Amino acid sequence: MNPVLVRRQGALGRLTLNRPEALNALNLPMIRILAAALDAWEHDDAVSAVLLDGAGERGLCAGGDVRFLADDAAAGGDQAAVLLSQEYRLDARIARYPKPYVALMDGVVMGGGVGVSAHGSLRVVTPRTVLAMPEVSIGYVPDVGGSWLLGHAPGELGLHLALSATRLGAADAIGCGLADVAVASERLGELVAALVDGAEPAAAVAGLAVDPGVASLAAHREWIDRCYTAPGLPGILDALRDAGEPDAAQAAEAIGRAAPLAATMALRALRAARELPSLERALEAEYGLTRCCVRWPDFAEGVRALLVERDGSPRWDPPCPEDVTDEVVARFLRGVRPTDPPLGLLPG
Template identity: 75%
Template sequence: MSARVGGGDAVVVRRQGGLGRLTLNRPQVLNALSLPMIRTIAAALDEWEHDDGVRAVLIDGAGERGLCAGGDVRFLSDDAATGGHGAPVLLSEEYRLNARIARYPKPYVALMDGVVMGGGVGVSAHGRVRVVTRRTVVAMPEVTIGYVPDVGGTWLLAHAPGETGLHAALCAARLTAADAIYCGLADVAVAPERLGELVEALADSPDPADVAAEFAVDPGVPALAVDREWIDHCYAADDLAGIVEALRGTRNPDAAKAAEAVARNAPLACTVALRAIRGARTAPSLEHALHTEYELTRCCVRWPDFTEGVRAMLIDRDGAPRWDPATAADVTDDVVARFRAGVRPEDPPLGLLTTTS
């Protein structure tokens, strides 16, 4: 095995047989993605695309807790609070990486063991072979901090069965391995104690999907499939207030819990996420969805809810964010228009499309 370490040791880049291996290596922060890490992964993919000795790429995470807890939201929050310009740079490069992974010409294998959230979904769920385990917890919890699902998350959630993706987004639901497979965020479940064997087999095989299938175990019954009836009914409501009302009016304790979860989250972020996911259902491609996300996330980091959400959930951890606006009823068209004025002409272009239409 040869090794090359990049990203200030935050990503370990090496070769193992026919695999190009990427290990996210910030276990102290659950491998949260920084801009140098994003650039290191992108550079490795560029190099390996034309290397005949690399048959497939594999990404995993260091430590025992998971692949990746998300992007570096503390950096985004601090940058926004100081009026910096670093957030759009990070976001644009991250989204280009997400699109690159989805279109990568060689098999891209993701070991989604443990926690996989936000940006962690972006570097895994767009891959060709996505492996989960009984320890997997997949989530897009952005609305809990006044942000919206990104990294192609609106595209992925839009194509989940029925309204399950919308439910997962607005509740910031934590999905099991079975739920992740059901929603189309993963492909196969493997026993976590056999992941080392799986990697060894992948290093010697030209077909990662076949190898993963040989290690597959039954992930169990997805809870989302069991709950589809009330999920599809309630989340079909016209707007956020209607969804909460429908959830509260359903005689189901899980629906009642979902109503409280949605109501706790940032009303503006939930409204924008609702519209973005519904819009992604008819978007012609992942790239189009990423362009929409790029517009929305630049607005999010410049709206007070984001820094307040990061404070309440990640810094002070008091769990009591003061949202602006405070309720779904207060999210008027004028508020949304002011929110969307957060895009600035000096922001770097995403460049995935010739136009953003």
């Protein structure tokens, strides 16, 4: 079975992620197929727009193939770095694509699924959308440009999403800047048909737009913006626990279950991304961090505990945020190898 369905329908170049049994999780062949299709269609005058969707009933994409990354790292391989480098180049390509790139973010959209959708020029969510960047839960950090996207969310919402792995519906996805417009799931077929007929994408989407509902996070901005300005992860946890808000206490519990080292590095990455000049700079920084993540024991442990054996009891190293010392961070950052392929998004 072809893992990505690539076809031209009228004026539309269609890309359908086609691994529904794995909730369309991205692997290296899929990334290469997507990149090749975008290359071919960029200069094809018969293609006026590109549309991405996912096969199956569950969602667009649950993320990247983290089991592959964990297994490769455990074996001492270098294919994890190859996959990450090509995936990040694809994300940057989508963000700069010269033709309209329409992403149908219906159902589950997580991790790598955010990378191939939220960088598009027109991002469509539905009442079924469940969007999240839950990487710290498995000893990893938000990547695929997630540090850039979340770092530029209003106030401290991005930090809240990254550290607590909060799941967003349509209204909050739009409110956080990760999507543009909501369309009813049952009307997505009409949207596709209009694009096949050559309709201008923004106009076609606007004609089918619905009210996404109330963005629930907006009501919590006061304690979110206050608590997440603490200087470090221990301070954020203390602020959340002392906030006197049930939702803040739940956020503290969620962060407490995450890998302390990954959460610390995610916090640093998002704050640094706010000061970077471009998505490409953020992706270069993420590339360094994620190569270190896959080679640190927490990642394999997180994949084991949450995705393979599913016992829900990962044993993190170090076990507490207070134990993430400068020496631990220095050892973590030695995970970058000179033999890893360069990302090549920046001059020189």
